[in-house]
Amino acid sequence: MQDRRSFLTKSGILLASGAALLTSCEEKDGDEDVSTNEDLMREHGVLKRILLIYDEAANRLTSGNDLEIALVGQSAQLIKTFIEDYHEKLEEDHLFPRFEKAGQLVDLVKTLRIQHEKGRILTQRVIAATRKQQLTEAERAAVAGDLRWFIRMYSPHEAREDTVLFPALHKLISKHEYDSLGEDFEKKEKQQFGGDGFDMAVDHVTAIEKKMNIYDLNLFTPPV
Template sequence: MDRGNRQRRTFLRSAGSLGAGLLVGGCAGPSASIASPHVQGRKDAQGEPEVSPAEDLMREHGVLSRVLLVYDESARRLESTEDMPMDVLTSAAGLLRRFIEDYHEKLEEEHLFPRFMQAGKLVELVSVLRSQHEEGRRLTDEVRRLATSKEVDRGRLVTVLRQFVRMYRPHEAREDTVLFPAFRSIVSKDEYEALGEAFEDREHALFGEHGFEDAVADVARMEQALGIHDLAMFTPR
C-alpha cells in the first residue's frame, strides 16, 4: 500500500468518529444563544483568568489559519502529479462552513459589525469584511461542489482554493490587529463581559462542551493525512 493510501485510510478512520460527534453537537441549531468551551464562565474552577471575546475570536482564527494551510497543500498536490485525497479537502471545506462561516463569522456579523456601524467607527473596514464573508461562502460552496464531482476540474479547483487563501489571510490579519483591538473601546466593560458569556453559550449549543478543541483535533487529522503535521518541516534548512 503506498503512502498516500495509508494516510487516507488513517484520516477516514479518525475523521469518521469525530464527524459523528460534530453532527450531534450541530443538532442544537442556530437559534440557541451564543461562546466557547474554553471560557468556563468568567473564571474556571481554579480561578484562572477568563478568555475575552476578542481572544476567543482570535483563537478561532487559528483554526482558520490551519485550514488555509490544508488548502495550500491541497492546491499544490492538485497542480502536481501527487495523490490528493479528496475526502480531506471536502472535510476541510466542511469544517470551514460549520465552525468558521456558520458560527465564528455569524458572531462577528451579529455582535461586532452592527456595533461598529452604530458607533460610526471602522465603517469602511466592516463593509469590506462583511462582503468578504459573503464571497468566502460562495467560494466554499464551489470548493465542495468541485471536490465531490465525478470528474474533478483540477485547474478550477486550484484557482478557487488560491482565491480563498489569498482573501482570508489578510482578512483575518486585519481583524486581529485592527477590528478586535478596537472593539473594547466601543462597548462598556459589562457589555464586553456579557458578550463573552454569549459567545460561550452559542458554542456550547452548537458543538457541545469542547467545540474549539474538537475543531483543532479535526484539522490536525487533516494535516496528518496530508503529511504536513510536523511543524519543524516548515523551518528553513
C-alpha cells in the same frame, strides 16, 4: 495565655481564609476563562491552519501529486460549520452592528461583510467539486484556483480583524458589555456544537494535517 489564644484564633481564621482562597483559585483555574477577543483570535488560529491545508492541497492539485480529494472537502466543510456558520455569524450579529451603529470602521466592516459573502461562494464550490473521488485535470485546476482565491482573501481579512477591528472593540463598549459578550459567545458555542467547538475543530484539523503528512511543524523550518 489570652494572647496565645488570641493568636491561635486569628491564625485559624487566616488559615481558613487561605484555604478558601486557594480552593477558589483552583476552581477558577479549572474553568477556562477566555476573553471575547481571545476567543475570536484563537478561532482565527483554526482558520490559519485550514489555509495551510488549502495551500498544500492547491499545490498538489496543480502539480499532479497524489491527494485524497475528500480531505479538501472535509476542510471546506469545517470552514463552513466552524468559521462561516459560527465564527462569522458572531461577527455579523454582535460585532459589525456595534461598529456600524457607532459610525466607526464602517468601511472596513463593509469590506469584511462582502468578503464573508465571497468566501461562502468559494466554500460551496469547493464542497460541490470535491464530492467526486476523481477529478479531471480541468476540475483540479478549478478547485486549486478557488482554494488560492480563498487563501489570498482570508489571510489579510483575518489579519485586519486581529490588528484593527478586535482591538477597537475595547474602546467601543464597556468592560461589562465586553465580558458579557464573551459569556454569550461561550453559550452559543456550546449550544451549536454540543460542547467545546474550538477543541472539536482543532482535533478535526489535526486529523486532516496528519493524513496529509503536514502535521509535523519541523517540516516548515527552512534549511538555512
